[in-house]
Amino acid sequence: MGSPSEYSLDGKCGYRTTRSSVVENGVSVVRSLSRCVKHALILLTGTGPAYCGLGTYQSGNCTLPTPGETPSASSITSTGAPTPTPGSISPDGRCGSTNRFTCKGSSYGDCCSSSGFCGSTAGHCGGGCQSAFGDCTITDISPDGTCGGTNEYKCKGSAFGDCCSLSGYCGSTTDHCTAGCQAAFGICTDDSLSPDGTCGGTKGYRCKGTSFGSCCSSAGYCGSSADHCGVGCQSTFGDCSLLPPTKTSATPPTPTDISQDGTCGGTKRLKCHGSTFGNCCSSNGYCGNGVNFCAQGCQTPFSSACMTSNIPTLNGDCGASKGGFTCTGGPFDGQCCSASGYCGSTDAHCKSGCPRNYGTCK
Numbered sequence: 001m002g003s004p005s006e007y008s009l010d011g012k013c014g015y016r017t018t019r020s021s022v023v024e025n026g027v028s029v030v031r032s033l034s035r036c037v038k039h040a041l042i043l044l045t046g047t048g049p050a051y052c053g054l055g056t057y058q059s060g061n062c063t064l065p066t067p068g069e070t071p072s073a074s075s076i077t078s079t080g081a082p083t084p085t086p087g088s089i090s091p092d093g094r095c096g097s098t099n100r101f102t103c104k105g106s107s108y109g110d111c112c113s114s115s116g117f118c119g120s121t122a123g124h125c126g127g128g129c130q131s132a133f134g135d136c137t138i139t140d141i142s143p144d145g146t147c148g149g150t151n152e153y154k155c156k157g158s159a160f161g162d163c164c165s166l167s168g169y170c171g172s173t174t175d176h177c178t179a180g181c182q183a184a185f186g187i188c189t190d191d192s193l194s195p196d197g198t199c200g201g202t203k204g205y206r207c208k209g210t211s212f213g214s215c216c217s218s219a220g221y222c223g224s225s226a227d228h229c230g231v232g233c234q235s236t237f238g239d240c241s242l243l244p245p246t247k248t249s250a251t252p253p254t255p256t257d258i259s260q261d262g263t264c265g266g267t268k269r270l271k272c273h274g275s276t277f278g279n280c281c282s283s284n285g286y287c288g289n290g291v292n293f294c295a296q297g298c299q300t301p302f303s304s305a306c307m308t309s310n311i312p313t314l315n316g317d318c319g320a321s322k323g324g325f326t327c328t329g330g331p332f333d334g335q336c337c338s339a340s341g342y343c344g345s346t347d348a349h350c351k352s353g354c355p356r357n358y359g360t361c362k
Helices: none
Strands: 019-024 027-032
Touching: none
Parallel strands: none
Antiparallel strands: 019 027
């Protein structure tokens, strides 16, 4: 390093006080007698004679033409501080798809909000948070079985089922996953699956993939028996290859029908009773114990402990008109059953017409 007299004491540097010009290979090059340790002031930078000409130049790399020649814009250049590029850590708190700055590691906060600003609040890290440009720490997975609506809760990954029904409840039944299913808040399957056990006909419902059985009988009903899968089975609306084999004396012993992997029902018709996973087969085909398995939707042919009275609702339906399910004891515990058959906590649910046998009433 040079002596202290060679360093700027006012934050500016370059050729402000002393400069000389020497000719190298036919080009005049400015030489400086001052140096910068650190810029303390904000200087204007640019290219062209207004920035690099004699009498105006203070700092940067300039190459000037031989004295007497008229400088051109192409022969006068200057370099300045580098501009942040897309993908860089945000230099000013802005982020997102416009400038593609990222918040992770910035001094403003690690989350990029839906409006394109870095921060660490719920407004930055919650709904609309742009995960491509920072951290998003607050989940929108449904905590209570509701979905869509003003909360915009999503069902996928929740304990209530991955599908969001038309009425705004998470579940895994055909009522949740087919017609009216809200794809923005969960998974939706083919809406041609039978929601009620009927098949074919004018509605064209299909059986395969439903909880009623994969075969469509000649009479238009889903099932898995010989009557459904045998003569008259409608292959357009179901699987007709599942006809139970005819029993003969030479038939080898059939393997156990107790679930070995936690799945139940369906085409394999595995049972939960006696398994290590639990005695109830849930509506989405898994063995377990407790409300989520033994209450609404529990498949009795493959279970030994399905609830038979005061059955808690798992999708918010309640009351005599909705299968007799109650709001008490499940994910809607403590809520009221409205006269129209839905669990909730508003006056419309809890006052006029509220049936006390299916939840709390005020």
